[in-house]
Amino acid sequence: MIQAEEFVEAARRLGFEFYAGVPCSFLTPFINYVINDTQLTYISSANEGDALATAAGATIGGKKAVVMMQNSGLGNAVNPLTSLTYTFQIPLLLICTLRGDPQLKDEPQHELMGQITDKLLETMAVPWEFFPQQAAEIEPVLQRANAYMNQERRPYALIMRKGTVASHALKRASIPTRSSIDAGNHLSSTQKNFFTGNKEQRASRYQAIERIVELTQQSNIVLIATTGYTGRELFACSDRSNHLYMVGSMGCASSLGLGLSLARPELKVVVIDGDGAALMRMGNFATIGTYGGSNLLHILLDNEAHDSTGTQATVAAGVDFAKIAQACGYSTTLAGNDPLLLDTLFAADNNSSPKFAHLKIRAGTLENLPRPNLSPEAVLQRFMSHIGFQEKAEGR
Numbered sequence: 001m002i003q004a005e006e007f008v009e010a011a012r013r014l015g016f017e018f019y020a021g022v023p024c025s026f027l028t029p030f031i032n033y034v035i036n037d038t039q040l041t042y043i044s045s046a047n048e049g050d051a052l053a054t055a056a057g058a059t060i061g062g063k064k065a066v067v068m069m070q071n072s073g074l075g076n077a078v079n080p081l082t083s084l085t086y087t088f089q090i091p092l093l094l095i096c097t098l099r100g101d102p103q104l105k106d107e108p109q110h111e112l113m114g115q116i117t118d119k120l121l122e123t124m125a126v127p128w129e130f131f132p133q134q135a136a137e138i139e140p141v142l143q144r145a146n147a148y149m150n151q152e153r154r155p156y157a158l159i160m161r162k163g164t165v166a167s168h169a170l171k172r173a174s175i176p177t178r179s180s181i182d183a184g185n186h187l188s189s190t191q192k193n194f195f196t197g198n199k200e201q202r203a204s205r206y207q208a209i210e211r212i213v214e215l216t217q218q219s220n221i222v223l224i225a226t227t228g229y230t231g232r233e234l235f236a237c238s239d240r241s242n243h244l245y246m247v248g249s250m251g252c253a254s255s256l257g258l259g260l261s262l263a264r265p266e267l268k269v270v271v272i273d274g275d276g277a278a279l280m281r282m283g284n285f286a287t288i289g290t291y292g293g294s295n296l297l298h299i300l301l302d303n304e305a306h307d308s309t310g311t312q313a314t315v316a317a318g319v320d321f322a323k324i325a326q327a328c329g330y331s332t333t334l335a336g337n338d339p340l341l342l343d344t345l346f347a348a349d350n351n352s353s354p355k356f357a358h359l360k361i362r363a364g365t366l367e368n369l370p371r372p373n374l375s376p377e378a379v380l381q382r383f384m385s386h387i388g389f390q391e392k393a394e395g396r
Contacts, residue, residue, distance in 0.1 A: 002135050004033035004168045008040070010138045011066065014146050016093060017041065018058040018263065020051040021068030026097040026160055029168035031068065036171045041262065043291055044175060045255070046283025048073035052080045053252035054287070056090045057259025060244075060384060061267075065259075066093045071100070071117040071159075072110060081124050081155065083248025084256070088380045091149035094157040095131060096121075101161055121157050131160035153377075176290060202362040203339045205301050206233050211339050212272065212299065213238045215346045221268045222260070222387060226253040226277045228308035229365045230301065234272065235372045241386040245372050245379055251281035254298055258288050261296040261354075267387060268295050275302040275316035282324070289329025292354035297345060298325070300356070303363040311363050325356035332356065 007030070019034045020043040021027070034042045041058075045051035048069040055065035069077065074096055085092060100106045100114020121128045127148060132138045145156040213234075216223060222242045225231040231245035246253050257271035278285075278300050288298065300321050305311045322335035331353030334341050337360045345357040372379060 001163060001166050002132060002138065004029045004165050006135050007132065007138050007142075007165070008033050008037075010142055011093070012040075014142055015064040016066050018055065018063040018065040018259075019043070019068060020045055020055045020058075020065065020259070021095075022046075022048050022051055022070065022073055024068075024070035024097040024099070026070070026099075026162055026164065027068050027095070029165045030095075032168045032170040035174050036168075038172075042174075043259075043262075043287065046287055047281070048076040049078075049080050049252065050255040050281060050284045050287060052077045052092065052094075053084060053249065053255035054259035055092050056080070056085055056088075057256040057261075058263040059090050059092060059259075060256075060380065061260045061263025061387070063263045064093075066095060067155075068095045070097045071113050074113070074117065074120060078120075078124065080249045080252050081126065084246075084252055085155050086125065087248060087376050089153035089377045090155075090380070091153050092155040093145055093149070094126065094155050095160055096128075096157055097160045098162070104162060117159060121159075126155050126157050128157035128159055131158040131164055133161070133164050199304075199360075199362050202337050202360055204364060205229065205303065205307075205361050206237065206366055208301055208339050208342065208359055208361055209233050209237050209272070211342050212270065213240075215342060216242070216270060218268075219386075220266060221270060222383070223270045223272060224253050224257045224260070225272045226250070226274050228274065228277075228306075229369065230272055230274055232369050232371055233365060236366060236370050239372070241382050243379075244383045245376075247376050251277045251279075251284075253277065254288060255281065255284045257296060257298070258284070258292055261293060262291065264387060265293060265295055268297065270297045270299065273298060273300045274307075275300060275304060275319075275321075276306045276314045278321060279314060279316060279319070285324055285328040285330075288354050289325070292330075294331070294351050294353060294355070296354040298330070298354060298356045299342065299345070300358045301361050302358060303361045305363045307363055307365060321358040322356060325358075330354050330356040334358065336360070 055067045058065045100110030132141045225234040227246045261269040304316045322333040326333040332348040332355040335358040
């Protein structure tokens with residue numbers, strides 16, 4: 001058994017200061033130690049995939065990050081592990097507990113995952129070893145993990161068995177609280193009346209993106225576009241070094257943006273989301289509302305359809321995303337049909353909380369819509385160079 005301090009401080013010496021995760025009883029002392037240290041960051045995510053994407057955003061911003069989860073939630077992280085961190089080559093240290101350990105008696109719901117955790121990681125091309133159980137093992141384990149992450153630019157996992165870390169008391173509040181929510185900046189669906197009217201008269205996604213591009217000319221503004229037609233239309237409109245086109249990892253754009261915005265508070269991070277993606281990981285609204293700052297702008301372009309897969313309807317027609325964002329802690333929440341809504345969002349008074357705009361648009365895309373002509377990894381390296389951090393150049 002080791003002390004939480006022994007591992008966390010050894011990891012800190014290697015630069016690991018950003019943590020995101022979902023709790024497990026095996027991880028409790030570890031999480032408590034991180035929360036108690038005001039020089040470390042801990043993000044309590046709604047699910048394991050969000051935690052992984054948030055940590056990936058922090059890594060893009062220059063922070064070395066650790067993701068913590070119970071193996072029962074590893075399935076929630078499969079999508080971003082296979083289509084975000086693998087595809088874009090983003091290194092993360094993953095700590096995954098081993099509930100259902102074949103060597104121990106555990107609850108029946110953990111039995112199968114306990115048998116396949118190592119095989120699941122191997123299938124996803126994530127190398128792993130057991131979390132150190134003795135103090136003398138910590139430095140060698142971290143050095144192996146760090147060396148792999150530096151060389152391969154992909155995650156490395158440590159599987160933690162029960163009783164590995166000694167108990168550690170929590171001494172400070174684990175979740176930050178907002179002092180107030182600026183309800184005055186919320187424009188309701190009734191005021192904007194965006195659930196009625198002719199859908200065909202709404203602006204197109206491309207028209208909305210054109211306006212977003214016009215409003216983001218400053219060098220300190222970066223754009224993260226969700227997967228599907230949104231990223232491709234942003235590329236078609238204007239291919240700039242401050243653009244990150246998500247491919248795969250559907251629903252993870254907002255959590256990636258959260259991590260980046262926390263790592264780089266001097267940047268203004270604009271996330272261009274879609275209704276299908278937002279519905280898929282709606283829990284991240286609460287995480288953003290709790291941890292996000294005023295430098296995060298979350299724009300949801302809602303055509304009530306999964307456009308790139310055949311325009312199948314989503315359930316967004318009856319969902320007031322702006323009220324959800326307001327209830328989750330966003331300070332400015334706007335909703336409507338008019339693209340001028342975007343101007344209002346960017347002109348909103350500065351405060352301590354993130355801002356949100358729900359813009360109803362019509363379905364459809366451009367003819368012969370192009371795809372980005374750079375690989376995802378090249379797009380990311382260009383993006384990181386733009387924000388003044390290029391991991392490869394620094395050899396981190």
